[in-house]
Amino acid sequence: MTDLDEDKPKDGYQREDWQEYYDQDDLRWDLGEVSPPLKRLWQEGVLGAGRMIIPGCGQGHEVLFFAEQGFEVTGVDYTDGGVGLLRNNLQKAGLKAQVVQSDFFELDDSHHGHYDLLLEQTFFCAIHPRDRTRYVDMARWLLKPGGLLAGLFYHTGEDDGPPYNTTQEDIQKNFSAGFEIVRLEKCDHSIEKRKDKEWLVVLCARSA
Template sequence: MATTRMGSSGDDNKHLNGLGSNPNVANMRRLFAGDSIDGWEKCWEEGLTPWDLGQPTPIFTHLLQTGNLPKGRVFIPGCGSGYDVVAIAGPERHVVGLDISYTAMKRAEELSSSSPNASYCTFLAADFFTYQPSELFDLIIDYTFFCAIDPTMRAAWAKKIGDILKPDGELLTLMFPIGDEAGGPPYSVSVPEYEKVLNPIGFKVIQVVDNELAINQRKGREKLGRWKKLHSQSSL
């Protein structure tokens, strides 16, 4: 998925609490009747982006401020307008944000251009599944991306994560929406769904906790997972 503004009005403050019953989400899903790649671009063009807080994700800034965010090269797929990329970038972290929407990447570049961290950010309009970085990453952050792809693609998602993450690198997953919501995107997720695709390729879960810093509308449906890549896979 990407990231723009679902908290800018009273109606939008419903966020994804109702999912399919939320008019913004229902309208967004209608754009995916055809090609999904085109659907994401249309979402951005029409302002139907009910997954973005309009600011950095609180749990990520908390981890940064408390010294609990790994350093090095960081990758955020489905970064949208780039709030999280800009927030955690700096001399200790070069952050690559990727989104399939050119409109999203244009907005992200505009956002980062006024930031003192601009030189530590890179934004790419590309397909996650075909993206080939020049170097492996120390940390990958996934939020509103795993839930955005068709569930049949989750094994391919895990393989790609494993391919571009360094041995002993860390994967951070902010798991939402946990539950049995029908349809998508966003598609329902669960901890076992992550384990099913990550464990067989050498990832070990280090921690899974409720996200106490989730926005009110997402509390109880969002968990933070930390995973360690225990052995190398294919190299670039």
């Protein structure tokens, strides 16, 4: 994702701000395909199988890819633009997934302890850093004990956002209490424009 507009509110984006990008057909964060390191994690057998939730999934390249591999996928996004594109893409591909239009932080009780895996792809960097603790709590609440949080965290090196910078220490500080850190390394096969800027992360939810 390249930096989003500078005249946007400095204290984080609201639903309307994201929707504006969809209205303008300006999906500058969108890779146009499943993120290659996530595909590789699956090829390496790291992600197992079962129920997967993808927060802030946008038009959902990851939703489609993992649905095709047999995961029971739930894609969450709160914009009309994101879920509209995702529904269309699923229909065109003849694939099934649960599409939930909701604020990730307000998912209802039916999602509690329901997932084997939460997949992170440019959502943690899209939320304001003040919401990181809520993200961690929500991830714990969604996952079964022993469930995995796996994905990519964006080390932009910039002060502002979105996308907001994530350092190695940010990951350790936020996740260590609730998760065992199984893997935390600079991704060595990011796409060119994110080269050296992604943390490849696999975390395992601790039992309460």
